[in-house]
Amino acid sequence: MCSNYDACTSTERLRLHFGVELPAGVNLRKDVWPAYQAPFVRRHPNADVGDDAVPPRESLVGLFGMVPHWSGDVAFGRRTYNARSETVAEKPSFRDAWRNGQHCIVPVEAIYEPDWRSGSAVPTRIQRKDGHPIGIAGLWTSNRKATGEELLSFTMLTINADDHELFKHFHKPQDEKRMVVILHEHQYDEWLKAPAAKSMDFMRQYPAHLLISTPDPDRGKKKR
Template sequence: MCSHYEAPSRQSMLEAYGIASEETWGTDLWPGYIGPFVRPALETDPHDEAAPTLEVLTGTFGLLPSWAKDEKLARRTYNARSETVASKPSFRVAWRQARHCIIPAAAIYEPDWRSGKAVPTRICRRDGEAMSLAGLWERWTSPNGEIVHSYTMLTVNADDHPLMREFHRPGSEKRIVVILPQAQVHAWLIATAADSAAFLRQYPDERLTAVPRPAR
């Protein structure tokens, strides 16, 4: 499960998705922090060919369903298991309504336990491009009336993944976030709930690289 990742720069976002953003976010992100996500533009002019079809928003890393009492729930909802996302109360509404988003990431971090100790390891695309993580987004109204957006990363089993099976404690299930090939980004964002599961696959290990790095 991924609880720590790096958000890309605005320039990287522009290069990857063709959209500029005035939003601000930190680089080093953990559950409950504010980060960027990309979704289909909800308000666009169909008569303007230059109108953007995507938009960048910032939200809480960790999904906040409508019934959440406070933002502390985000500490437990930052990842959604593909096997149970359709039934878990925290995620099922966003899944059924196909609130798909892309969570841009320069890199993700996972602990490598092969030495007997947890060694934070930075995992990124081998070509250096931003990773497009498949996610779900939500819109929550806080007790004081503030509108808060939030998001979660979808994950799949990685027990047989040549790279990701090396992470997390020995004996624990291995997981990998769903990293979409660039050619599937648009299709994921507009996919229906019925078609969503087809996108939830492992990313090829040969397209990733992992380097030990002390936590910052």
Template sequence: MCSHYQTLKDADLLLKKFGVREKPAPLGKYDMWPRYQGVFVRRPVEHDTGDEAVPEREASVGRWGLISAMTKPDGLDKAGKLSTFNARSETAPKSFTFGNAWRRAQHCIIPADAIFEPDWRSGAAVATRFTRVDGAPMGIAGLWDRWRDSAGHLQESYTMLTINADDDPLFRDYHQAGKEKRMVVILPEGAYGDWLTAPADATRDFLVPYPADRLIATPQK
């Protein structure tokens, strides 16, 4: 699972690499942790209205830690304390938290310069920074949802999808021994458009490991 990543320092890359027309307002944060407000890319909700002014993709800002649209307006205190920043792809479709977003194919892409995972092979957790070999930003597959708070305001949120990494040549070495290894889904750039428009029954087709030889793992001192 990933509980720490770095968003894009260069906001122009949102336009160049992720195909959005407008940059969101600066967040003021580079290191992202659960419950922070972060940027995610999605197909606009209004895309299917037939309005030609609606872009193919947009950059939105929401809470990293998905809160289901099914959450009651007064249920934030309970829902907001849950660890919903990662979604297990094996159980997400039937989960109360993630099921609505999965069934509605509310796919998103989380732009990231890097993700972090702990290396326990020395007996102590060593934070390790993962980046692409070519230096390009990562596009992490996620789900988004929106819920209405007690004041009637719509609140956006998102999560990263994860898959088993027990046999992955890179990520199998991270996290504690004896526990299941997990990894986020890093999408190939050529799959961004297909992922954002894929129906729910095609979601699993995209949930595959990113080639290990295209990533660099750097221990942090």
């Protein structure tokens, strides 16, 4: 599971690795926790009109933690920042976005997980070994009930990682091991365009040898 990450907010890196730019005038913090504002990438709603001036993807800003259309509470997103692939189609918080194929990519520089191998939780930074940002498969939604205006929010999809060479080391020994769904670059447009019936095809583990982890014991001491 992932509740804390460093967002990819660099204009240059978003353009180079995701083909998008942040909306004008947006000022975002890099350190993201549930209910914080952060960027996500989705397929442009007019991408299929045949106009070369319309980009295939767009970057928007939303809350990390899904606030479903029927919820009147923005704080709802504090417990819906991750969606289990095994139950996402049935859970009321996520099922509409899943069934409607509201796919997005969460652009991330690194995620943080607790390593319990020493007997206590050591915050650990996980990033791509090649230095490129991580594209995490997610779902997005729109809500007007919570604030009276359009509120965008998103969640990260997760899968079992009991046998993953890296992610099996995180969280308490008795807990199920989970990991976010990290996409390969060639899958970005495939994921954003995929119909709901094909969503499960992307729920796969990312190879451990393409990732690197670094202990960051001071992470939990930083002010949110």
